[in-house]
Amino acid sequence: MYGAAMKPFTFLLVFAMLTTADAQFSQQLFDSYDSYRYPDISSRRFKHAELMTHLAALQTRLGGLATMEEAGRSAEGRSINLLRLGTGKTKVFLWSQMHGDEPTATMALLDLLHYIALRRETPEVKAILKQTTLLIIPMLNPDGAERFQRRTSQGIDMNRDALRLQTPEARVLKSVRDTYQPEIGFNLHDQDPRYSVGDTGGVAVISLLTPAYNTEKSDNAVRTRAKKVASALTVTLERFVKGHLAKYDDTFEPRAFGDNIQKWGTSVVLIESGGWKNDPEKMFIRKLNCVGLLSVFHAVADGSYEKFGTAPYEAIPMNTKNLYDIIIEKATVVFPDGRPPLVADIAINKEEVRQPDGTWWKGRVVDFGDLSVFSAHDVYSGLGKSIDASIVEMGDIVNVEELLEKIR
Ligand SMILES: [Zn+2]
Incomplete structure (x- = not known):
């Protein structure tokens, strides 16, 4: 028998064994990636139609392992699809590309589906499918991807639309979350x-965040579980890219999905795919996403993620934010082509230009949507006033005086 003094050692031994098994699995995933990478996609600028072809092909390869259903449609009528795999009690929800120009994780999701199809007879995949139910939405914002x-x-920006739910895309995400009430969620950007x-000057290949659910940035059971999952991911990825993981600022963002989903009871980890030398198409980062996620699925399936505690995530070094010149609040923005009108705040920054007539600045639209968390040097109410969408598009140079005339 071990004396009381040995107990911590016994615990460490068990911990070491578990982490060794995890390490072996993730190393194997990393080393053999080329054998299961989804081969038919090698560029980041794929669109919805192409994704649908890939999802159909993967569904065939997955046989009965996956079901796919249309969870809803974008403003322009493109399908937003939900794949379901596994029969386990722990539901793990993953959603990618709510920002249309952020496709890295979508490719990684195709890779991991392909891995499951090819390795269905392995103990790891069997354990994942037995202990977890994977709920996957690749490409939440197909119109943006287009x-x-x-x-x-x-x-x-649908990641600032979690409260107002003005966009059909945001409503899809909310409704799937509420229907399944998953224990764990991955918000992929x-x-x-x-x-x-x-x-350090080192490039952040991946940034992680367990979003806060309140302004105090408190820990409750839900967020603590998210930190443990993020720690499992940290330990896994540090094996391959040590010193290149960053932690996102966890200031509470009341309009964002990650923060709200954490609040609604799903433990959320946000993964930001950053940069890597000589990898403009982000193919290495895609691989890291895939290896990291599969490793964590396995650690969730066998419960070993709990053993990592929260420290590895907490220890990652940090990456910060804004005041605008002008905000027009709550104007009704109308779309002449028939898309529904919406209420939006419009932020404008002044850019300095030197012109002979003495004009020294021009206005540019720099943000649009729910901007209630920002302040500005000059705030104007647009309440009850209509503005044509074509004159306040993001990035547009605007004649500020003319625009302000419209809301007076
Ligand atoms: Zn994003």
């Missing part, structure tokens, strides 16, 4: 490849 732009076709890890 244009390779962040926002929906209606100009809204791309970030600017020019972010670095703290002050």
